[in-house]
Amino acid sequence: MIEAPEPKLPPIMVRYTDNLKDQIAEISNQFEDDVRIMLTGEQMKIFPANSDIHRDITKYLTDGENEFYVITPKNQRPLKAVLKGLPVSYSADEIATGLAELGLKIDQVRQLTNLKTKAPVPVWQIVYRKAPENSKIFEKQTCQRLQIIYDIPLGEKIVTPRDNQNYAKSETQVVSSYFKSKSKI
Numbered sequence: 001m002i003e004a005p006e007p008k009l010p011p012i013m014v015r016y017t018d019n020l021k022d023q024i025a026e027i028s029n030q031f032e033d034d035v036r037i038m039l040t041g042e043q044m045k046i047f048p049a050n051s052d053i054h055r056d057i058t059k060y061l062t063d064g065e066n067e068f069y070v071i072t073p074k075n076q077r078p079l080k081a082v083l084k085g086l087p088v089s090y091s092a093d094e095i096a097t098g099l100a101e102l103g104l105k106i107d108q109v110r111q112l113t114n115l116k117t118k119a120p121v122p123v124w125q126i127v128y129r130k131a132p133e134n135s136k137i138f139e140k141q142t143c144q145r146l147q148i149i150y151d152i153p154l155g156e157k158i159v160t161p162r163d164n165q166n167y168a169k170s171e172t173q174v175v176s177s178y179f180k181s182k183s184k185i
Contacts, residue, residue, distance in 0.1 A: 008073070009054050011045040015067040030060060075130075078107055081137060082151040083124045086144065095124055098144040105133050 016023055016039075024037055027046065035057065036047040048054040061068045086095065092109040099106050108127040111120050128134050138150050 009048055009051060010071045010073050011047050012054070012057055012061070013069050013071065014044045014046060014061060015042060016044050027057075027060075031057060078127045078129055079134075081126045081128070083109075083126055083143070083148055084122065084151060085148040086122060086124070086146055088120050088122045090144070092124065095143065099126070099140075102140050102143065103133055104128065104137055104140070105131050 014023075024044070027035065027037065031048075031053060034049040034053045038045045038047070046057060048057055058068070058070065083095070088111075092111055096106050096109045099109070106126055106128050110125045110127075112123045112125060113120050126137075128137065140150075141147060
């Protein structure tokens with residue numbers, strides 16, 4: 001039987017103090033060869049060998065009252081989409097229930113606002129998780145009996161079915177520049 005490889009563990013980011021050498025020595029002595037430590041700016045990245053060590057390190061840092069955080073892996077982060085085409089008067093709850101009626105499992109719906117006037121605009125950000133029922137989210141064309149348009153949020157990359165890497169990069173740049181120009185309007 002072939003075992004699946006253990007997923008890559010996220011690093012633990014620790015803000016180091018004035019006595020950096022002592023702090024590194026303390027962590028190294030406590031966990032010996034089970035960690036790698038790298039300095040980045042004002043923080044140390046601690047890379048544990050396995051999930052048990054990761055849990056032990058976070059418990060140790062919590063008990064020692066150190067400032068730290070753990071970066072959420074990309075495969076566990078929520079996905080986002082932008083929804084357009086519904087009136088401004090719709091509430092986020094109405095849209096969430098409408099999307100739920102379509103069979104989608106949505107975590108959060110937020111209505112975006114104009115940066116200058118703070119007035120609501122007919123654009124909503126949808127936050128959802130990777131799930132079988134959400135795999136066809138961009139195929140849904142109506143919500144609350146109105147036609148809707150999905151966009152990819154600024155900064156998100158588009159995955160193209162083509163194998164040509166240069167084409168994928170150029171298409172991503174074109175789309176991201178398109179959304180940047182749209183956001184200035």
